[in-house]
Amino acid sequence: MIHNAQLIKQGAEAKVYLAPFCQRQAIIKERFAKAYRHPTLDKKLTSRRVVQEARCLNRCQKALIDTPTVYMVDLENSLIYMEYIEGISVREFLVTAEGETPEAQSRVAKEIGTALGKMHNIEVVHGDLTTSNLMMRKETGGSVVLIDFGLSYVSNLIEDKAVDLYVLERAFTSTHPNTEVMFAQILEAYGESSKAAKLILKKLEDVRMRGRKRSMLG
Amino acid sequence: MIALGLEGSANKLGIGLIQHDMTTSPPTVTILANVRHTYHPPPGEGFLPKDTALHHRSHILELIRNALADAKITPKEIDVICFTKGPGMGGPLTSVATVARTLALMWKKELVGVNHCVGHIEMGRQITGAENPVVLYVSGGNTQVIAYAEKRYRIFGEALDIAVGNCLDRFARVLNLPNDPAPGYNIEQLAKKGTKLVDLPYTVKGMDVSFSGVLSYIETNAPALLASGEYTEADLCFSLQETVFAMLVETTERAMAHIGSKEVLIVGGVGCNMRLQQMMDQMASQRGGKVFATDERFCIDNGIMIAQAGILAYQTGYTTPLEKTWCTQRFRTDEVFVAWRE
Amino acid sequence: MESFPIDTLPSVGDIHLACFTGVRNAADLKERLQVQDKSLTFAMVESNLIMDVFQILLAATKAAQDNESGKLKTQTLSSEIVYNLSPTNNIAESLKRFGITEDTTSLIAVKIGGDPDEVLEDMSNTVDGNLISFSKLDQEKDMEKLRKFYKIDPKVTDDKAILNWIIGGIAMKNVQ
Numbered sequence: 001m002i003h004n005a006q007l008i009k010q011g012a013e014a015k016v017y018l019a020p021f022c023q024r025q026a027i028i029k030e031r032f033a034k035a036y037r038h039p040t041l042d043k044k045l046t047s048r049r050v051v052q053e054a055r056c057l058n059r060c061q062k063a064l065i066d067t068p069t070v071y072m073v074d075l076e077n078s079l080i081y082m083e084y085i086e087g088i089s090v091r092e093f094l095v096t097a098e099g100e101t102p103e104a105q106s107r108v109a110k111e112i113g114t115a116l117g118k119m120h121n122i123e124v125v126h127g128d129l130t131t132s133n134l135m136m137r138k139e140t141g142g143s144v145v146l147i148d149f150g151l152s153y154v155s156n157l158i159e160d161k162a163v164d165l166y167v168l169e170r171a172f173t174s175t176h177p178n179t180e181v182m183f184a185q186i187l188e189a190y191g192e193s194s195k196a197a198k199l200i201l202k203k204l205e206d207v208r209m210r211g212r213k214r215s216m217l218g
Numbered sequence: 219m220i221a222l223g224l225e226g227s228a229n230k231l232g233i234g235l236i237q238h239d240m241t242t243s244p245p246t247v248t249i250l251a252n253v254r255h256t257y258h259p260p261p262g263e264g265f266l267p268k269d270t271a272l273h274h275r276s277h278i279l280e281l282i283r284n285a286l287a288d289a290k291i292t293p294k295e296i297d298v299i300c301f302t303k304g305p306g307m308g309g310p311l312t313s314v315a316t317v318a319r320t321l322a323l324m325w326k327k328e329l330v331g332v333n334h335c336v337g338h339i340e341m342g343r344q345i346t347g348a349e350n351p352v353v354l355y356v357s358g359g360n361t362q363v364i365a366y367a368e369k370r371y372r373i374f375g376e377a378l379d380i381a382v383g384n385c386l387d388r389f390a391r392v393l394n395l396p397n398d399p400a401p402g403y404n405i406e407q408l409a410k411k412g413t414k415l416v417d418l419p420y421t422v423k424g425m426d427v428s429f430s431g432v433l434s435y436i437e438t439n440a441p442a443l444l445a446s447g448e449y450t451e452a453d454l455c456f457s458l459q460e461t462v463f464a465m466l467v468e469t470t471e472r473a474m475a476h477i478g479s480k481e482v483l484i485v486g487g488v489g490c491n492m493r494l495q496q497m498m499d500q501m502a503s504q505r506g507g508k509v510f511a512t513d514e515r516f517c518i519d520n521g522i523m524i525a526q527a528g529i530l531a532y533q534t535g536y537t538t539p540l541e542k543t544w545c546t547q548r549f550r551t552d553e554v555f556v557a558w559r560e
Numbered sequence: 561m562e563s564f565p566i567d568t569l570p571s572v573g574d575i576h577l578a579c580f581t582g583v584r585n586a587a588d589l590k591e592r593l594q595v596q597d598k599s600l601t602f603a604m605v606e607s608n609l610i611m612d613v614f615q616i617l618l619a620a621t622k623a624a625q626d627n628e629s630g631k632l633k634t635q636t637l638s639s640e641i642v643y644n645l646s647p648t649n650n651i652a653e654s655l656k657r658f659g660i661t662e663d664t665t666s667l668i669a670v671k672i673g674g675d676p677d678e679v680l681e682d683m684s685n686t687v688d689g690n691l692i693s694f695s696k697l698d699q700e701k702d703m704e705k706l707r708k709f710y711k712i713d714p715k716v717t718d719d720k721a722i723l724n725w726i727i728g729g730i731a732m733k734n735v736q
């Protein structure tokens with residue numbers, strides 16, 4: 001680990017640092033050991049997830065979806081070095097003067113929907129879509145970048161993709177009042193870029209109806 | 219105020235009597251009686267609805283008499299009769315509900331239909347004093363990570379296929395472990411002697427978990443692993459527990475991180491497992507938090523929890539009219555309007 | 561010559577880079593590489609395959625890391641740098657593609673650690689060519705080869721995206 005790395009986020013399973021790396025600023029994500037888990041199991045899971053996250057990021061990059069470029073994967077120390085995205089999150093953007101205008105929201109919604117459609121086309125499920133995990137790149141004037149693939153996985157299930165969208169919808173409704181129109185625009189753009197949009201959006205309705213979860217036997 | 223609680227959604231038949239002294243604020247809660255009778259099928263077999271319902275029918279009256287005797291009260295002193303409306307197995311549920319209805323008519327009492335899962339949560343909160351915990355509800359039929367928000371117990375994560383208790387019970391059958399006192403208990407005891415970890419499938423999707431993969435893997439491979447002499451039955455029980463419990467603790471932690479809570483309450487039959495409690499405690503300590511758990515009297519299905527959840531609803535003016543006292547096998551935790559909490 | 565710190569392993573010393581054009585002794589250098597001449601203490605890569613200094617610093621950093629943990633895939637730290645530039649795990653092919661050939665006229669010499677003055681002297685004495693600054697490099701990229709070696713999607717056209725694609729390929733080499 002880089003000695004002058006600056007801790008910028010402490011999550012349930014990883015710490016995120018900002019640090020100089022090869023003449024650039026880089027994000028370093030460190031997954032840490034869990035005391036409750038059997039050490040052998042912990043090691044296996046941690047290393048599997050480091051690989052999974054890096055692969056999902058790279059898979060997106062190869063499908064021309066704007067995501068942080070992976071720089072280096074250090075399996076021994078459970079670290080992923082990746083591109084630092086300069087900019088603000090969509091969450092922050094929506095409370096700026098510009099972010100409150102319908103025009104800006106519509107533009108951003110379209111980009112988000114298109115990116116998510118493309119991501120699902122390559123069977124990547126993000127697993128933690130929130131407005132904090134959607135960034136806007138400063139250098140391009142605010143194009144959307146998907147970040148934090150810590151819970152992502154590969155799946156071709158319609159259900160998984162619908163739940164992915166539902167998680168984002170809940171994030172919108174719980175944190176951003178009056179953004180129903182914006183979310184509808186996201187789904188509209190998603191409908192155009194996702195190959196299985198019809199099935200997934202239909203499934204999304206089911207997921208909404210049951211409040212994410214299916215009925216359970218006692 | 220006194221409530222009678224009748225529970226029989228699975229193989230345990232439980233009768234409880236609880237008293238809330240409404241002259242204090244909050245009410246002083248006293249458990250007057252908590253009796254239980256469990257149906258144990260022969261080793262290697264699960265409990266079938268028909269046999270379980272028969273068991274409940276044959277023991278319920280005697281059990282109610284015992285509860286009244288323990289509490290030293292007469293039916294006259296009871297204010298409300300609470301029964302499990304669901305979720306659970308149809309036959310056993312209705313056999314108990316029938317008795318609840320009959321008693322209510324005979325004794326002229328109000329009825330309150332209770333959600334079994336909410337019963338577990340309210341009992342856990344009452345016993346442990348946990349204020350606003352993330353709840354891990356783990357039993358033979360349910361696996362849910364729950365948190366309270368805006369008058370509902372919301373499900374953040376759950377098992378996508380079989381419940382964790384079901385997974386453990388079914389493996390106990392593979393090893394032909396006795397169903398007495400409980401298959402999961404016997405797995406827990408055997409696991410204490412295990413040392414070697416078998417690499418098993420581990421399936422977590424966000425806040426959801428899946429146990430069918432790990433169960434079918436260990437069911438299929440157990441005979442060969444044992445025959446090779448490399449692993450003992452204890453090792454397999456140990457490995458299964460270590461793996462499935464890690465999945466539960468992981469998703470619980472994720473929910474805690476998500477809502478910013480530092481408390482976790484474990485309820486349901488699997489919640490008695492000491493290893494699960496220990497792992498949860500290690501997780502909570504790493505986050506600077508705390509675990510609340512109850513012992514077998516309250517985490518295993520019982521009548522008191524139904525009485526407790528029922529009396530809380532009753533205190534807000536809620537009753538279940540006779541024509542709506544039917545039971546339902548499916549009854550989601552988040553369908554219940556939690557009027558008694560802020 | 562330019563020197564850059566290895567952020568992950570500052571104690572190992574800097575990454576020293578020197579670019580040479582008009583190289584006249586490529587055949588001789590190639591021969592020395594083939595017989596594993598121990599007196600060659602630095603790596604040499606085809607400069608027309610280097611889009612950006614980051615690309616080479618990354619390959620060198622990864623080599624330094626693996627050297628530290630005793631996990632080199634190739635024989636020396638120098639060959640590891642060249643190997644790391646390639647997105648594939650085929651050692652012979654990687655060295656052939658990114659290393660120098662008999663016909664090379666432009667190369668980048670790379671060395672990890674050591675005193676800068678001594679390193680530069682060694683490089684200048686070994687490579688018969690003109691030392692130039694790094695900024696001159698972008699005029700000499702072989703896009704056709706880069707696209708082929710890194711399997712770059714034809715739809716990726718701007719330089720930044722091409723570079724990111726290349727970086728991703730280098731990064732994912734050990735987790736394919």
